[in-house]
Amino acid sequence: MSIRKIQTDELQPGMVAYNDIYCSRSGVLLLKKGTVFYPAVINYLRNMEPEAEIYIEEGLNKVEAAAVLLPVGATCHREKSDHFFFDGKEEMKGSIGQINAISPDVADEAAKEIYVQAYKTINEIYKNRKIKPYIKELNEVMDSLTEKLLDNPEMMLQIALLKKIANYFLSHSVNVCIFAAYLGKLLGMELVSIKELALAGIMHDIGKLDISPEIWGKKEPLTAQEFEQIKVHSLHGFMRLSSLGNIEKDTLSGVLQHHERFDGSGYPHGLRGNEIHLWGRVIGIVDVFDAVTSEKSYRNAVSQHEGLEILLSNSFQFDPELLNLFIKNISFYPIGSRVLLNSGETGVVTGIHRHLPFRPIVKIQDKKKGERFVDLSTELTLFIERILLD
Numbered sequence: 001m002s003i004r005k006i007q008t009d010e011l012q013p014g015m016v017a018y019n020d021i022y023c024s025r026s027g028v029l030l031l032k033k034g035t036v037f038y039p040a041v042i043n044y045l046r047n048m049e050p051e052a053e054i055y056i057e058e059g060l061n062k063v064e065a066a067a068v069l070l071p072v073g074a075t076c077h078r079e080k081s082d083h084f085f086f087d088g089k090e091e092m093k094g095s096i097g098q099i100n101a102i103s104p105d106v107a108d109e110a111a112k113e114i115y116v117q118a119y120k121t122i123n124e125i126y127k128n129r130k131i132k133p134y135i136k137e138l139n140e141v142m143d144s145l146t147e148k149l150l151d152n153p154e155m156m157l158q159i160a161l162l163k164k165i166a167n168y169f170l171s172h173s174v175n176v177c178i179f180a181a182y183l184g185k186l187l188g189m190e191l192v193s194i195k196e197l198a199l200a201g202i203m204h205d206i207g208k209l210d211i212s213p214e215i216w217g218k219k220e221p222l223t224a225q226e227f228e229q230i231k232v233h234s235l236h237g238f239m240r241l242s243s244l245g246n247i248e249k250d251t252l253s254g255v256l257q258h259h260e261r262f263d264g265s266g267y268p269h270g271l272r273g274n275e276i277h278l279w280g281r282v283i284g285i286v287d288v289f290d291a292v293t294s295e296k297s298y299r300n301a302v303s304q305h306e307g308l309e310i311l312l313s314n315s316f317q318f319d320p321e322l323l324n325l326f327i328k329n330i331s332f333y334p335i336g337s338r339v340l341l342n343s344g345e346t347g348v349v350t351g352i353h354r355h356l357p358f359r360p361i362v363k364i365q366d367k368k369k370g371e372r373f374v375d376l377s378t379e380l381t382l383f384i385e386r387i388l389l390d
């Protein structure tokens with residue numbers, strides 16, 4: 001076996017990296033030893049680190065093997081629609097109307113205003129394919145969102161949990177931002193770090209801009225080669241943010257590693273356990289949770305409860321302590337959501353017991369018996385079958 005040092009312009013598809021390759025500016029791991037140089041990966045490295053020190057194993061070309069080898073348990077959440085943003089003012093107005101229509105009992109005006117601001121800003125970034133002109137606005141909205149979340153988390157969380165917003169892709173970015181910042185708060189992070197984590201959350205999929213919409217929006221299962229292209233989106237996101245020059249290393253790592261999985265089955269580097277940066281582990285959990293519980297996701301939406309079950313049935317992919325913390329503290333049946341009980345009655349959630357998230361207080365409107373409140377923490381024969389999404 002002979003090992004050879006090569007330049008980025010000598011890279012050929014199918015070559016395999018023999019060493020870990022780091023970003024000379026931020027020190028973040030760009031490519032892990034064993035990475036196959038697909039065309040998208042070569043492009044990425046040429047742009048990101050043109051002078052990178054690359055070693056390859058002579059005579060080894062894994063392209064054919066890698067093309068049929070998908071990582072076990074690897075997931076990617078694609079949306080049905082291929083448009084990531086709203087171009088027309090009318091569509092945006094409709095979306096904002098949906099946020100504003102949320103009852104004041106569920107989310108106050110300040111929370112709704114912050115959500116709308118974040119939603120509009122991320123829309124502008126995707127529409128114009130540029131981050132730099134919006135970075136000040138983005139930082140300001142992250143400040144307000146974080147402060148609101150620390151002050152009164154329920155108000156921000158309810159909007160993210162209700163899933164009432166038309167454009168999945170935009171609302172998913174904002175929701176991941178809210179859930180990630182909330183997990184940061186639960187972890188006892190300092191304000192400044194929570195803001196940075198929120199920024200990583202809202203920008204986590206910015207690399208989608210560099211992936212063909214045909215592949216991202218494809219309804220049929222992806223081929224192995226297409227999946228390889230999708231996998232590069234976290235590298236592209238990292239590259240876009242890193243090129244701004246003033247983004248914290250933790251934020252960059254959160255974006256780069258949001259598809260890494262605790263059991264090593266994720267991408268782009270196949271890191272395991274605590275090799276994955278804390279912020280990557282946080283965003284990984286909330287990204288999957290929001291994707292599987294969102295109506296506009298590529299699969300049909302599932303209830304918060306089923307979303308939790310999906311997370312739990314794949315729990316080996318996530319940091320167990322973080323997953324536990326998230327589950328214990330999130331309201332799976334947000335105030336204002338309509339639910340179906342096992343008695344066949346429907347009702348509206350009006351109160352939540354923080355440590356019994358599956359047993360909220362439900363207001364039932366019965367034609368014969370009139371209005372009544374059922375506290376599921378004491379009525380143990382009753383339970384929620386599912387959330388009604390209409």
Ligand SMILES: [Fe+2]
Nearest residue numbers: 204205258259
């Ligand atoms: Fe992603």
